[in-house]
Amino acid sequence: MLSALLIVIAAIFFTGIIIRTKSLASGRKGPQIMQPVLDVIRLFRKGVVYSETTSFIFQIAPTIYFASVVMAMLVVPFGQSSGVLSFNGDFIFFAYVLALGKFFSIIAAMDTGSSFEGMGASREALYSMFAEPAFFILMGSLALLSGHTSFQEIFTALHIGSQISYALAALATFVILMIAMIESSRMPIDDPKTHLELTMIHEVMILDNSGFDLGLILTTGYLKFAIYGALIVNLFIGVIPYQYAIPSFFAIQFLMAVTIGIIESFMARFRMSHNPQFIVALTSVSLLIFFGVLLILNKFM
Amino acid sequence: MNLVIAFLLVPFTGMLLIPFLKVNGKGILTFALLSVNALISGYLAIQSLIGDDIVFSFPGSLITGDIPIRIDALSGWFILIISLVFLTGCFYGLFYMKAYKEQKNNLSLHAIAFLFQYTSLVSICMIQNSFVFLLAWEVMALTSFLVIIFDHEHLATIKAGINYLIQAHFSIVFLMIGFIWVASKTGSYDFQSITTYSQSISGPASVMFFLFFFTGFALKAGFVPFHTWLPYAHPAAPSHVSGMMSGVIIKIGIFGIMRMLLVIKTDYVTVGYIILILSLVSGLYGVMLAIVQHNLKKLLAYHSIENIGIIGIGIGIGSIGLGTGNQVLATLGFAGALLHTLNHALFKSLLFYTAGNVYLATHTLDIEKLGGLIKKMPQTALLFLVAAIAISGIPPFNGFVSEFIIYSGVYNWLSDASLVSLLLAVSTTSGLAMIGGLAMLCFTKAFGVVFLGSARSELPASCSEVPFAQLIPLYILAGMIIAIGLFPMAFISLLSHPVSLFTGTSGFGLSPAQVTVFKAIQPVSWASWILILLVISIYTIRRFALSQRKITTGTTWGCGYEAGTPKIQYTAGSFVRSYSKLFSPFLQIGKHEDEVKGIFPPPAHYHTHPYDKVERWLIDEPLKHNKSFMGRFVFLHNGKLQFYILYGVIFILAVISIPFIYEKVYSFIELLKQL
Numbered sequence: 001m002l003s004a005l006l007i008v009i010a011a012i013f014f015t016g017i018i019i020r021t022k023s024l025a026s027g028r029k030g031p032q033i034m035q036p037v038l039d040v041i042r043l044f045r046k047g048v049v050y051s052e053t054t055s056f057i058f059q060i061a062p063t064i065y066f067a068s069v070v071m072a073m074l075v076v077p078f079g080q081s082s083g084v085l086s087f088n089g090d091f092i093f094f095a096y097v098l099a100l101g102k103f104f105s106i107i108a109a110m111d112t113g114s115s116f117e118g119m120g121a122s123r124e125a126l127y128s129m130f131a132e133p134a135f136f137i138l139m140g141s142l143a144l145l146s147g148h149t150s151f152q153e154i155f156t157a158l159h160i161g162s163q164i165s166y167a168l169a170a171l172a173t174f175v176i177l178m179i180a181m182i183e184s185s186r187m188p189i190d191d192p193k194t195h196l197e198l199t200m201i202h203e204v205m206i207l208d209n210s211g212f213d214l215g216l217i218l219t220t221g222y223l224k225f226a227i228y229g230a231l232i233v234n235l236f237i238g239v240i241p242y243q244y245a246i247p248s249f250f251a252i253q254f255l256m257a258v259t260i261g262i263i264e265s266f267m268a269r270f271r272m273s274h275n276p277q278f279i280v281a282l283t284s285v286s287l288l289i290f291f292g293v294l295l296i297l298n299k300f301m
Numbered sequence: 302m303n304l305v306i307a308f309l310l311v312p313f314t315g316m317l318l319i320p321f322l323k324v325n326g327k328g329i330l331t332f333a334l335l336s337v338n339a340l341i342s343g344y345l346a347i348q349s350l351i352g353d354d355i356v357f358s359f360p361g362s363l364i365t366g367d368i369p370i371r372i373d374a375l376s377g378w379f380i381l382i383i384s385l386v387f388l389t390g391c392f393y394g395l396f397y398m399k400a401y402k403e404q405k406n407n408l409s410l411h412a413i414a415f416l417f418q419y420t421s422l423v424s425i426c427m428i429q430n431s432f433v434f435l436l437a438w439e440v441m442a443l444t445s446f447l448v449i450i451f452d453h454e455h456l457a458t459i460k461a462g463i464n465y466l467i468q469a470h471f472s473i474v475f476l477m478i479g480f481i482w483v484a485s486k487t488g489s490y491d492f493q494s495i496t497t498y499s500q501s502i503s504g505p506a507s508v509m510f511f512l513f514f515f516t517g518f519a520l521k522a523g524f525v526p527f528h529t530w531l532p533y534a535h536p537a538a539p540s541h542v543s544g545m546m547s548g549v550i551i552k553i554g555i556f557g558i559m560r561m562l563l564v565i566k567t568d569y570v571t572v573g574y575i576i577l578i579l580s581l582v583s584g585l586y587g588v589m590l591a592i593v594q595h596n597l598k599k600l601l602a603y604h605s606i607e608n609i610g611i612i613g614i615g616i617g618i619g620s621i622g623l624g625t626g627n628q629v630l631a632t633l634g635f636a637g638a639l640l641h642t643l644n645h646a647l648f649k650s651l652l653f654y655t656a657g658n659v660y661l662a663t664h665t666l667d668i669e670k671l672g673g674l675i676k677k678m679p680q681t682a683l684l685f686l687v688a689a690i691a692i693s694g695i696p697p698f699n700g701f702v703s704e705f706i707i708y709s710g711v712y713n714w715l716s717d718a719s720l721v722s723l724l725l726a727v728s729t730t731s732g733l734a735m736i737g738g739l740a741m742l743c744f745t746k747a748f749g750v751v752f753l754g755s756a757r758s759e760l761p762a763s764c765s766e767v768p769f770a771q772l773i774p775l776y777i778l779a780g781m782i783i784a785i786g787l788f789p790m791a792f793i794s795l796l797s798h799p800v801s802l803f804t805g806t807s808g809f810g811l812s813p814a815q816v817t818v819f820k821a822i823q824p825v826s827w828a829s830w831i832l833i834l835l836v837i838s839i840y841t842i843r844r845f846a847l848s849q850r851k852i853t854t855g856t857t858w859g860c861g862y863e864a865g866t867p868k869i870q871y872t873a874g875s876f877v878r879s880y881s882k883l884f885s886p887f888l889q890i891g892k893h894e895d896e897v898k899g900i901f902p903p904p905a906h907y908h909t910h911p912y913d914k915v916e917r918w919l920i921d922e923p924l925k926h927n928k929s930f931m932g933r934f935v936f937l938h939n940g941k942l943q944f945y946i947l948y949g950v951i952f953i954l955a956v957i958s959i960p961f962i963y964e965k966v967y968s969f970i971e972l973l974k975q976l
Contacts (some may be wrong), residue, residue, distance in 0.1 A: 087823075
């Protein structure tokens with residue numbers, strides 16, 4: 001329960017902090033931290049416009065997309081306190097329930113019959129497919145290292161204290177951060193602020209969404225960030241008591257938001273054709289983690 | 302025993318009656334007879350599935366010896382799957398075949414072949430005498446051929462049918478070698494003698510022995526590289542038949558492999574590794590090729606290969622669990638494989654039936670020509686969507702449940718110590734993840750292009766939803782898909798006996814290993830429930846919120862361009878273009894392109910023809926060489942009767958004189974030796 005609450009709180013500020021960081025980096029004052037949330041509230045109050053081409057798929061897709069991410073949030077633990085749902089293999093459920101949301105956002109984009117949105121859908125389907133093996137190898141290595149197969153047990157058992165395991169945690173952080181960037185369609189895979197439909201991935205898929213539906217989709221994006229942030233936090237906090245764990249949760253989330261903001265300010269988006277290479281490279285980083293685990297466990301003897 | 306005789310008599314009754322009935326009567330009688338048979342076999346199957354094995358023996362002839370009939374839990378499970386798919390398929394076929402009611406004789410043949418196909422399939426699950434088993438297997442292969450070539454006026458259908466027939470007989474050759482091997486060593490056709498024989502050999506010989514059977518059954522199941530018949534046969538057959546081909550016929554190969562794992566005592570670890578690696582390759586290769594297909598049924602056929610791969614992964618890790626004595630791994634592996642067999646039978650037949658609806662309405666299966674069908678056929682679209690989500694292994698439907706069990710098995714396997722199995726386990730998980738991701742790409746393409754957007758070509762004006770009665774079997778299948786997703790426990794408890802056949806814990810009650818499966822899957826069903834409740838509640842909130850807002854409709858955003866035509870939509874080819882560029886080493890796509898040239902360009906064209914690299918190197922190239930070699934003897938085949946009589950005479954002379962010459966040569970060599 002605690003984790004869900006913390007993730008929601010973090011999600012409220014996360015995107016605002018990214019935007020503020022980017023504004024400061026480019027020498028502007030920038031909107032207030034709460035602006036993204038205010039935007040969503042404004043959208044919830046608005047009417048909607050549907051394209052004539054669309055069907056009921058288009059209307060139900062944002063709901064399912066949102067529900068799937070909320071569902072994924074429910075299995076993420078926080079230190080000693082497990083998620084609302086915690087069971088062996090819950091990380092498999094985590095990945096697959098996110099896939100449900102993606103499935104619907106892709107077909108909703110196809111539903112509009114727009115060539116732009118079809119293009120975005122095609123890219124989203126391809127890139128998320130590449131990101132999945134990295135996640136499964138990462139979780140498999142952590143499961144092997146800790147001897148458990150649920151998020152909470154894996155994370156609480158991770159503290160072995162050798163230098164290699166910290167190196168692994170750093171690599172794992174990198175992998176999860178990059179998966180978060182792919183899943184939330186940020187730099188260097190996708191640029192949410194690009195001005196041209198041809199160069200977008202996620203933004204172009206939701207061109208025709210408006211009002212309440214758009215609000216749901218934006219909220220989902222904020223939540224996704226905080227969920228992956230919470231996974232990273234879990235890599236480090238282990239079983240330390242709450243009075244330290246909760247502040248460090250927010251500290252790490254803040255740090256992550258600032259990092260993303262800085263990356264987006266000083267980096268350009270990759271060429272579309274380079275994205276798959278980058279994402280496949282991610283899989284090799286997680287393979288590196290796997291071999292690191294094998295080293296720790298002396299499996300090469 | 303009487304029940305079994307009655308069961309065998311039913312199709313003969315059908316054979317006598319069906320030709321004399323009117324068209325409607327033929328269909329109804331077929332369905333009635335099939336229901337009778339399904340009831341009989343279902344009764345036997347359920348008995349065996351709850352633990353009462355049925356064992357008795359027919360007194361056979363001099364050649365066959367006694368014919369033991371043993372219906373154990375494994376047979377029961379497969380008989381139930383076969384019966385379910387055949388019943389729904391037959392009911393669907395009643396309507397699907399209305400378009401062909403002119404061809405009366407053809408329909409009679411089809412109906413009779415259909416009944417015999419069902420009977421032979423169920424018999425294969427029961428018979429444990431290798432001679433009679435092969436007979437039933439042959440009946441199954443021939444009747445399948447007959448039902449596939451229903452539409453035999455098309456050259457492509459006949460070609461696909463003959464391709465299937467040849468490969469089916471390759472499968473029989475391998476099985477025959479295996480069975481003759483045993484019979485020549487033990488002198489008995491009973492499956493039990495296979496067990497006793499396999500215990501007497503060990504090492505590579507024993508693995509080889511298993512591989513003969515495995516290859517035979519894998520040809521039927523469609524493991525890569527034995528799959529090349531499958532993408533032709535499925536699209537060529539009428540839709541209800543393709544649903545059953547994919548749902549059941551290829552599963553009989555899986556049944557054979559599992560039966561042989563039970564019967565043959567061999568080095569399970571090596572065998573498990575082989576099955577696992579082949580399955581991974583099948584899974585990945587199947588879905589990779591599925592993505593680039595433009596024919597809806599061919600796309601689904603390649604997906605069958607992928608799902609056979611997933612089932613095979615379950616069998617592989619189960620077998621490794623058996624070999625290493627890891628009960629939990631064996632349970633998870635076999636339970637996952639068996640459940641996925643059922644699941645695949647459900648969603649794949651549903652997909653083929655919906656594809657059949659699309660074909661009936663639009664008379665085309667080329668997905669590049671379709672689009673926007675969701676508005677004309679909303680129920681078909683919804684059913685296709687359910688099956689598409691299920692086949693991509695996404696919760697809350699059944700595909701996720703079985704894939705989850707297999708994943709749990711693989712992660713459980715990680716506690717195994719050896720480096721090789723760890724590497725294999727990690728490649729299996731990432732392979733499974735890749736398969737899931739690719740399946741999603743494939744089915745978002747299929748659903749998005751066929752049902753969403755607007756039509757990409759002029760569709761017939763009569764294009765509309767099929768009658769409700771035709772949709773009933775489809776709704777039953779969809780209901781089962783959802784039921785397994787939401788109440789997996791009920792179905793997994795049915796699996797406890799089939800699985801314990803492998804793991805060796807017998808009797809009632811659950812073994813500790815099975816308890817782990819239950820514990821693993823229980824929370825997943827809760828999670829699925831929560832997910833559904835969440836979706837419903839959010840949707841209700843949304844409806845409430847929108848009820849007070851203004852809802853308007855407009856054109857799709859086109860960067861301000863308002864006069865878009867359906868032609869500017871993303872096509873299936875463009876949807877997977879970046880994919881096919883990336884995976885080009887594995888694919889073979891022929892292209893025909895007329896570029897846009899000049900100031901006043903003429904019409905331009907762009908066609909792609911996906912082809913199978915394995916088929917090219919394994920079938921086409923050897924065939925070409927074989928043909929060019931055989932071509933040198935064409936002069937013998939000159940069409941003159943006199944020559945043929947001469948060949949006959951030469952043959953007879955040769956047959957008579959060979960022993961004679963042999964004797965002479967032999968005595969000559971003896972003479973030389975004496976010298």
